[in-house]
Amino acid sequence: MDFGDLALLQDRQGRTYLFRLQEGGAFHYHRGLIRHEDLRAAGPGGKVVTPHGEVFTVHRPSLEDYVLKMPRATTPTYPKDAITLCLLLDLAPGMRVLEAGSGSGGLTLFLARAVGPTGQVYSYEARAKHQAQARRNLEAYENWGNVVWTLADLAESELPPGFFDAVALDMMEPWKALPAITPALKPDRFLACYLPNLTQVITLLQAIETEQLPYLHERTLEVLHREWDLRPPVAHPRFQQVGHTAFLVQLRRIHTS
Numbered sequence: 441m442d443f444g445d446l447a448l449l450q451d452r453q454g455r456t457y458l459f460r461l462q463e464g465g466a467f468h469y470h471r472g473l474i475r476h477e478d479l480r481a482a483g484p485g486g487k488v489v490t491p492h493g494e495v496f497t498v499h500r501p502s503l504e505d506y507v508l509k510m511p512r513a514t515t516p517t518y519p520k521d522a523i524t525l526c527l528l529l530d531l532a533p534g535m536r537v538l539e540a541g542s543g544s545g546g547l548t549l550f551l552a553r554a555v556g557p558t559g560q561v562y563s564y565e566a567r568a569k570h571q572a573q574a575r576r577n578l579e580a581y582e583n584w585g586n587v588v589w590t591l592a593d594l595a596e597s598e599l600p601p602g603f604f605d606a607v608a609l610d611m612m613e614p615w616k617a618l619p620a621i622t623p624a625l626k627p628d629r630f631l632a633c634y635l636p637n638l639t640q641v642i643t644l645l646q647a648i649e650t651e652q653l654p655y656l657h658e659r660t661l662e663v664l665h666r667e668w669d670l671r672p673p674v675a676h677p678r679f680q681q682v683g684h685t686a687f688l689v690q691l692r693r694i695h696t697s
């Protein structure tokens with residue numbers, strides 16, 4: 441861990457602080473100051489103690505840490521959902537995955553890691569400001585050199601036929617983009633949508649039925665993590681939990697009859 445690297449500090453209560461180490465820099469805490477030089481010396485997995493005796497552990501931020509704390513243009517796909525989308529899309533190294541919208545780049549980071557340097561993420565975004573933030577976030581954390589950014593409305597875009605192994609949609613009205621996307625997705629491969637509202641899920645499924653689009657609705661699910669507070673003799677579910685984030689809809693492309 442060196443100057444210029446991202447560091448995550450964690451206090452004894454589990455609160456975390458994300459920042460970049462700078463030569464001459466300092467982390468200002470209400471109970472004392474910690475020099476970045478001391479964090480560099482402690483290294484990942486090490487400990488530092490403030491002049492007031494406050495103990496922090498030093499870490500490299502995981503992808504989950506980073507996405508939850510990175511600067512935002514829009515709310516990123518929640519990490520528990522992003523990793524489940526990779527499962528629902530059956531992603532593997534070397535695959536080509538289409539994504540919209542880029543938003544803050546949270547899901548892009550997970551997709552890029554899943555398909556790896558031999559794969560490619562084609563990330564579409566309609567708003568320049570959002571795309572710029574997504575690009576900055578990817579650059580700031582991890583760049584496999586495998587993301588192609590396109591500033592365009594996906595519903596209006598021309599896509600190469602039978603080109604993508606998977607499609608991930610985190611956008612308000614994904615059904616509007618299905619006519620453009622469908623010929624571009626390989627048969628028997630997956631399209632998954634991240635939809636906060638059940639009304640969106642219903643509209644999506646109705647559009648598939650009324651427009652007779654070639655998809656099987658495999659499943660719709662929610663990802664629920666129930667965290668526990670374990671400090672014996674205290675041992676119970678945490679009083680504050682992440683509640684609803686979104687519904688994940690898994691569709692499988694079939695042949696047109």
Ligand SMILES: C[S@@+](CC[C@H](N)C(=O)[O-])C[C@H]1O[C@@H](n2cnc3c(N)ncnc32)[C@H](O)[C@@H]1O
Binds near residue numbers: 515518543544548564
């Ligand atoms: C909730 S955000 C996506 C967040 C992103 N998944 C992340 O993890 O940071 C939705 C984004 O979709 C974009 N969007 C909506 N409709 C679109 C379309 N038809 N084509 C391209 N982008 C679109 C919006 O501008 C917005 O930035």
